[in-house]
Amino acid sequence: MLSIDLKGKTAVITGASRGIGKAIAEVFADAGASLILLSRNKSLLEQVTKELNTKYKKPIANSLVLDVSNPEEVEKTFSKIDSIDILINNAGVHFTSSIKDMDIEKWKELLEINLHGAMYCSKFALPKMLSKKWGRIINIASTSGKYGEAYSGAYCSSKFALIGFTQSLANEVAREGITVNAVCPGWTETAMAEGILHDDTYARLSGISINKLKEYSLEAVPIGRYVSPYEVAYLTAFLANNHASAITGQAINICGGICMH
Numbered sequence: 001m002l003s004i005d006l007k008g009k010t011a012v013i014t015g016a017s018r019g020i021g022k023a024i025a026e027v028f029a030d031a032g033a034s035l036i037l038l039s040r041n042k043s044l045l046e047q048v049t050k051e052l053n054t055k056y057k058k059p060i061a062n063s064l065v066l067d068v069s070n071p072e073e074v075e076k077t078f079s080k081i082d083s084i085d086i087l088i089n090n091a092g093v094h095f096t097s098s099i100k101d102m103d104i105e106k107w108k109e110l111l112e113i114n115l116h117g118a119m120y121c122s123k124f125a126l127p128k129m130l131s132k133k134w135g136r137i138i139n140i141a142s143t144s145g146k147y148g149e150a151y152s153g154a155y156c157s158s159k160f161a162l163i164g165f166t167q168s169l170a171n172e173v174a175r176e177g178i179t180v181n182a183v184c185p186g187w188t189e190t191a192m193a194e195g196i197l198h199d200d201t202y203a204r205l206s207g208i209s210i211n212k213l214k215e216y217s218l219e220a221v222p223i224g225r226y227v228s229p230y231e232v233a234y235l236t237a238f239l240a241n242n243h244a245s246a247i248t249g250q251a252i253n254i255c256g257g258i259c260m261h
Contacts, residue, residue, distance in 0.1 A: 048063070
């Protein structure tokens with residue numbers, strides 16, 4: 001019988017305080033993994049950690065406050081972690097803007113978090129994986145990394161690049177027992193998605209009434225609903241376990257049929 005067993009594995013999850021990251025933490029805990037949860041949001045991070053440790057009546061999760069866009073901080077934080085078997089690069093942000101009105105500093109900040117942060121974390125996690133000839137790196141990308149969307153230039157650029165980074169790193173470490181994959185959610189039930197659907201700028205630039213944004217977004221999803229964060233988490237957990245050892249360099253959609261390539 002197929003089961004997802006992560007017992008004995010230590011998983012580091014960035015952006016773990018809410019949304020997809022929190023769901024991944026919960027699913028990985030159910031599969032038996034020990035967790036290191038990372039986020040900039042100290043209060044939410046501590047709350048998630050407390051909930052998990054209370055549920056399992058033992059300290060299965062530890063938390064460390066981390067801004068993944070700061071390479072020195074990433075190096076320092078990862079030096080405190082004794083063992084890393086699985087790295088989930090989930091931390092990410094989004095904002096809406098036309099290119100002609102783009103705030104250059106916001107563009108740089110988004111790329112630092114969404115793209116550079118994944119590289120920094122991978123760089124400092126890899127030595128711990130290489131030493132044991134086993135590892136999983138899973139980057140939470142997006143269908144926005146497979147087709148360009150108007151007014152999401154920074155976000156799309158970061159996710160296209162993240163998929164390229166995934167493929168490149170997968171080839172580097174393929175013979176070292178380490179797989180590297182990307183998971184590409186579409187519209188998902190998260191605070192980020194809710195923020196977009198209540199964004200006056202997005203509505204104005206798209207020429208859609210803000211009251212119609214959710215209806216419009218649902219019309220684009222063939223299955224007629226948003227993806228649950230837990231559906232993304234279960235796919236991520238499968239990629240992290242031994243059954244997926246031949247899957248590497250892939251960017252796997254979980255989007256209700258929005259993107260089929």
